[in-house]
Amino acid sequence: MASLSCASTLPWTPASYPRPSAGRCLTASRRAPSLVIVAQGKVKKYRQVILTDDIEEVGKKGDTLKVRAGFYRNFLLPKGKATLLTPEVLKEMQLEQERIEAEKKRVKEDAQQLARVFETIGAFKLPRKGGKGKQIFGRQVLSWTIHYLFSLVLGYLLQLTHLHLSFQTPLCTHCNL
Template sequence: MASWGSSSCLQNYSLTKKPFSETVKFSERTPILTIVAQKKTKKVRKIILKEDISQLGKKGDLLDVKAGFFRNYLLPLGKAQIVTAALIKEMKMEDEKIEAEKQRVKDEAQQLARIFETIGAFKVKRKGGKGKQIFGSVTAQDLVDIIKAQIQRDVDKKIVNLPEIRETGEYIAELKLHPEVTARVRLTVFAN
């Protein structure tokens, strides 16, 4: 038996082995183990707020929040809902109703402003004093009462901007009927 160190053994080994320059072909098979790198993705939920939340948003806002914040805070308190197609459709319909109502209120205010323009001036009689002075003054409530008596419309006295009236003469009052509609009304004050 030859030892590994003997030259005959090395010769036999070198004759049976192929040189390193030749390429060895492996069989085409799928690997047993596949390593996939997984990155941790941020878990974000699209939600709709059910009420105003400071530093987050107002009712009806569409937001992206972290899943944990939604699951642990917003959902148990009933402050938000996960966005669904049906919910978005419902919100759009509700927004359309709100816009239609706002437009109706604005149109009504514009119509009332036109009525005030066609009337001209409201006449107010007060007990007179010396010269042009009157006893007391004409207030916003007096104007509201006159409007109700003449055109049968209720007007809130908070929307009336009236200058201080303590003398006879002609004055202009402004009625803020809508944030975008202001009516100007003339008042003629007479002394009895």
């Protein structure tokens, strides 16, 4: 086999580019490395994720799902709607769930205590003037009025966001005529 000449080891060059002399010929061992592709194993088709938001027809916040890798990569990850299931994320989600459960338990106990107080006190009467036919016009019975009355009776302030008005009897029966 014939020895490789300098011209056969170099890539094509334009005529204006000077050729190296015979002593400075680049060989295959001195060239820049070519592109090397290394297989990393089989690609995972599915990913275990935890949803960070409610997604219609997929799941609710905190659900653990097995989804396709493309769905996670192209939809869930860019929109920030899910994170990969790792031990750290799983532990964080469990702590968050315990905190939420403790808060629900505290709110339920407060509501039960408030219900016991209302049972012992009885009905509240809030005198307001009514018109013809025992009708109350305008906004004479406001939530802040009832809130203030409850605060006076109970001795401590209620959170106004938890006050929902519902009457067992019509308001006109409570009117002063």
